[in-house]
Amino acid sequence: MHTPRTHRPPSAPTIGGPICDHTPSRRTVLNLLAGTAAGLWLSAPARQGALAAAAALEGGTPRWHLGFRNAPVGGVGPVPLRPIHGRAPEALAGTLIRNGPGQFTRGDQTIGHWFDGDGLVRAFRIAGEEAHLTARFVDTHKRRVDTAAGGFVSPGFGTAGAPDTAIAHADDANAANTAVLDRGDALWALWEAGSPTALDPETLATRGTVTLRDDVRHMPFSAHPKIDPRGWIWNFGLGLGSTRAFVWALDPTGRVAKAATIPWPRAAYIHDFAVTERKLIFPLHPWIVSGGHPPLVDRLAWQPERGVTVLVVDKDNFADRRLFHLPAAFFFHTGDAWEDAGGGLHFDVCFADRPTMDGEIGGQLVRGVAVRQDLPRLCLVSLHPDGRAEVRQSDVVAEFPRTDARRQGQPRSSVWSVGHDAGDPAPAVGFNTVQRTDWSTGTTDCFRFGSDHLVEEHIFVPAPGGGAETEGWLVGTSLNLAAQATELHVFDAARLERGPLVTWRAPVALPLSFHGIWRW
Amino acid sequence: MRSAPLFLYALCLTGAIGLGSNAADGDRETGRLTLTFEVTEPSGAIMAAVFDNADAYGGNGAPVRAFRLPVTAPTVRQTLDALPPGDYAVRAFHDLNDDNSLNTNPFGVPVEAVAFSNGATVRYGPPEWAATRFQVATGETGQTLSFRR
Structure with a gap:
């Protein structure tokens, strides 16, 4: 903890790691031992888990591989979840809707990369003390083609596909597997190289590809649109392998108000961006795409000597642009951004030293092979009006940062994320902690689930009528490896260290997912 | 997923309309080709060009026939007479908005459906001559092109 980072500017204060002693530190040793004989003896797993671990020893499959196994072809439910702890907050009645890959093997084939599995949308409905789960695959063109072929013939991020598969446009390869956007009368399942796919918000049945405007x-x-407090949606799209990208703005009625190509200073592949009230911020890390055909990972090169170029574009005038420079870093996700009174821009981002999920790692995950861990840490980037840019580097291992949607583009202090204690050995895969970092106090409080859980993204849900920054709940899921089941958790967003207010357990183990939303 | 220029279609269709030769060679036996087009939206028009060699098909040369066929039903047909026997290939697009051109999005990807002879499909760009060619002999020959957007 409190490890200084060599590329941190001297002026930037260090944020301490999570105050996280609620779980005996001995248990963290199990993170290293998970899936080994020692892990089996020490963790006293449930019988089912023990059997799985034993099977893992024989077959060499680590127990975390439960997070990368096929969901039932027809989806799940609706099925009730079993309450296993606590009581649900009365005012919390709504649905956590998440998206993530759901199929990794078909016939005798294994998919090339975790990111290429067909989207499985999961709705966890909470009403009173009861919770139900419904999960459905998004019925994409890709899924139909692959199913008919009995394998993985469609190309993707890290999957080559078959050489004769027809690909007329990106939506022929659209896995619709990354995120969800609530459009009121529809849900949009998002990918990042093609169009949204519309779903029925109640049944999750697929309605089809969304054409925002014919031209x-x-x-x-992309999978990380930002919705401002007035209801405008800002998003981008990559021109992979080219030095241009695309910017979208949908007005509150859903009409395409802006749709324009912008110059991209370098052919960087990025997954997320940040938006203030007036600016679009694109941190262009040095993960550079060259020309060619899928899989994309074969065209990606990590070029740290080039550092990070941050492109800032004015929302009202795309020609008004500015570049800032930072030392090399890699990111998948930002928290959110704001502009201070002096014109400085700030955004939280999870920076790692190199790509945390490349072609090799994404393939190893689906095959159940041990992976290399490069840990992202929570950072606050500041872009000053005088052209300086700096990174305030914390020790908090963090991914899937989330903020209060009501404060999109506005100053605020709290950012919630998942991670694990920076002072302990990393789990073999994934995260085991939920945490809230407060930039104003420099503190992080957290709850550690322990080594039996793979913790997924948790999102902040404001309490109805509440206005304070932490007045609400943190809602999310984990995969309990011992119970071999997906669990749904609700925390008091201000008091994570007290543990979940309520936990329900699903009758199934769903594969790990990426991103979710809350729908009242 | 891919570099956009791969999708740029030099279909050489728009400029080719009207350039096609209808001259029949009465001194030789010729073939009749019936082209069937299946569409998902019965509106607009089919814009099609017929080529008899790889160079012309690839953009370096003129089609031997080209036509615009209004679409009034899910299936429409065009018959081409007096084709000398040999290899041919057809490129077509469904001009939904009747502007006589293949509309593309800002990254150069067609937003109107394209189709090719011999059942050849698009993979990041138009298929090669070898995948699209078919033989016209004396007598009747048929090809069906299906549009999917």
Whole structure:
């Protein structure tokens, strides 16, 4: 903890790691031992888990591989979840809707990369003390083609596909597997290289590909749109391998108000961006795409000597742009951004030293092979009006940062994320902690689930009528490896260290997912 | 997923309309080709060009026939007479908005459906001559092109 980072500017204060002694530190040793004989003896898993671990020893499959196994073809439920702890907050009645890959093997084939599995949308409905789960695959063109072929013939991020598969446009390869956007009368399942896919918000049945406007049909609509407090949606799309990208703005009625190509200073592949009230911020890390055909990972090169170029574009005038420079870093996700009174821009981002999920790692995950861990840490980037840029580097191992949606683009202090204690050995895969970092106090409080859980993204849900920054709940899921089941948790967002207010357990283990939303 | 220029279609269709030769060679036996087009939206028009060699198909040369066929039903047909026997290939697009051109999105990807002879499909760009060619002999020959957007 409190390890200084060599590329941190001297002026930037260090944020301490999680105050996280609620779980005996001995248990963290199990993180290293998970899936080994020692892990089996020490963790006293449930019988089912023990059997799985024993099987893992024989077959060499680590127990975390439970997070990368096929969901039932027809989906799940609706099925009730079993309450196993606590009581649900009365005012919390709504649905956590998450998306993530759900199929990794078909016939005798294994998919090339975790990111290429067909989207499985999961709705966890909470009403009173009861919770139900419904999960459905998004019925994409890709899924139909692959199913008919009995394998993985469609190309993707890290999957080559078959050489004769017809690909007329990006939506022919759209896995619709990354995130969800609530459009009121529809849910949109998002990918990052193609169009949204509309779903029925109640049944999760697929309605089809969304064409936002005919002249921009099949243009990429990425998985991390930002919704400002007035209801405008800002998003981008990558022109992979080219020095241009695409920017979208949908007005509160859903009309395409802006859809334009912008110059991209370098052919960087990025997954997320940040937005203030007036600016679009694109941190272009040095993960550079060259020309060629899928899989994309074969065209990606990590070029740390080039550092990070941050492109800032004015929302009202895309020609008004500015570049900032930072030392090399890699990110998948930002928290959110704001502009201070002096014109400085700030955004939280999870920076790692190199790509945390490349072609090799994504393939190893689905095959159950041990992976290399490069840990992202929570950072606050500041872009000053005088052209200086700095990184305030914390010791908090963090991914899937989330903030209060009501404060999108506005100053605030809290950012929630998942991670693990920086002072302990990393789990073999994934995260075991939920945490809240407060930039104003420099503190992080957390709850550690322990080594039996793979913790997924948790999102902040404001309490109805509440206005304070932490007045609400943190809602999310984990995969309990011992119970071999997905669990749904609700925390008091201000008091994570007290543990979940309520936990329900699903009758199934769903594969790990990426991103979710809350729908009242 | 891919570099956009791969999707740039030099279909050489728009400029080719009207350039096609209808001259029949009465001194030789010729073939009749019936082209069937299946569409998902019965509106607009089919814009099609017929080539008899790889160079012309690839953009370096003129089609031997080209036509615009209004679409009034899910299936429409065009018959081409007096084709000398040999290899041919057809490129077509469904001009939904009747502007006589293949509309593309800002990254150069067609937003109107394209189709090719011999059942050849698009993979990041138009298929090669070898995948699209078919033989016209004396007598009747048929090809069906299906559009999917």
